[in-house]
Amino acid sequence: xxxxxxxxxxxxSSQELGNLLSLAKQLKHNPQQTADFLRGKSFAxxxxxxxxxxxxxxxxxxxxxxxxxxxxxxxxxxxGKREPTADIAKTLSRYVNGIVARVFSHQDILDLAKFATxxxxxxxxxxxxxxxxxxxxxxxxxNFSSFKGLKMAYIGDGNNMTNSLLxxxxxxxxxxxxxxxxxxxxxxxYVKSARECAVKSGAVITLTNSPQEAVNGAQVVYTDTWxxxxxxxxxxxxxxxxxxxxVDEKLIGLAAKxxxxxxxxxxxxxxxxxxxxxxxxxxxxxDEAENRLHxxxxxxxxxxxxxxL
Ligand code: CP
Ligand code: NVA
Numbered sequence: 083x084x085x086x087x088x089x090x091x092x093x094x095s096s097q098e099l100g101n102l103l104s105l106a107k108q109l110k111h112n113p114q115q116t117a118d119f120l121r122g123k124s125f126a127x128x129x130x131x132x133x134x135x136x137x138x139x140x141x142x143x144x145x146x147x148x149x150x151x152x153x154x155x156x157x158x159x160x161x162g163k164r165e166p167t168a169d170i171a172k173t174l175s176r177y178v179n180g181i182v183a184r185v186f187s188h189q190d191i192l193d194l195a196k197f198a199t200x201x202x203x204x205x206x207x208x209x210x211x212x213x214x215x216x217x218x219x220x221x222x223x224x225n226f227s228s229f230k231g232l233k234m235a236y237i238g239d240g241n242n243m244t245n246s247l248l249x250x251x252x253x254x255x256x257x258x259x260x261x262x263x264x265x266x267x268x269x270x271x272y273v274k275s276a277r278e279c280a281v282k283s284g285a286v287i288t289l290t291n292s293p294q295e296a297v298n299g300a301q302v303v304y305t306d307t308w309x310x311x312x313x314x315x316x317x318x319x320x321x322x323x324x325x326x327x328x329v330d331e332k333l334i335g336l337a338a339k340x341x342x343x344x345x346x347x348x349x350x351x352x353x354x355x356x357x358x359x360x361x362x363x364x365x366x367x368x369d370e371a372e373n374r375l376h377x378x379x380x381x382x383x384x385x386x387x388x389x390x391l
Pocket of ligand 1 (some may be wrong): 132133134135136137206214346347348
């Protein structure tokens, strides 16, 4: 029996991503329709790192679909330490109907998916954060009628968020300009893959070291932390290297008049974003956080209605 996992946006066609957006919209406006979708089903939520949004939106989403979420904290299951990841995946597959995992190494998610017989969902790895990126695309769609002709400026660290946003933007036809300091560029394989997808969708992907160039005329201005989970030891160096990359009033003044400001959260006011911007009128950060719930319900329904399952 074939199953689908939700590990990388690279694995999904533009049409499938569009279907996820439509489903999330339906779920947001009519949540009762699917209240029994996961009745009798359990999901294991394996977390190697802290979480507010991902954990709570998955637990709530599974509950709203009639299912049972089982949260496994870093010390409960000790992924990769207490027993082989393959044994964890095979064991959990005998109990639960799906696995959500937040891991340090993307390889751990790939291993879970390889050995699990139930769908595995990436709740953040060092390479991708696909649930967040799709919730963000949904938020952009709520604010602008179409992705075509829009420009997203991503300012800061070329990290897991950047990689997932690059693929999502390229597949859905939105232009994206990424401004990072030298040495903090997005993963080269993701840039290559995004550019290949962009040829088909007509999107333009640009990389620069200039935040001003990236933000110029953009309708969407996005940033993320300069110090991702697991990089805490590099904090002092990173704060020095990212000086000049803060999204503040002056920088966002170069964007389109109707621009929105986005951040996956948690945010650090005074570092990657000024207080006036994140708490200002163009900020949609809490809409993004809410949309995690609707998008993840859409992802779970999508994986269970996949035609081969
Ligand atoms: N954006 C996001 O994934 O938040 P958490 O780390 O709180 O889950
Ligand atoms: N890039 C951040 C995203 C947090 C949601 C991290 O990996 O910590």
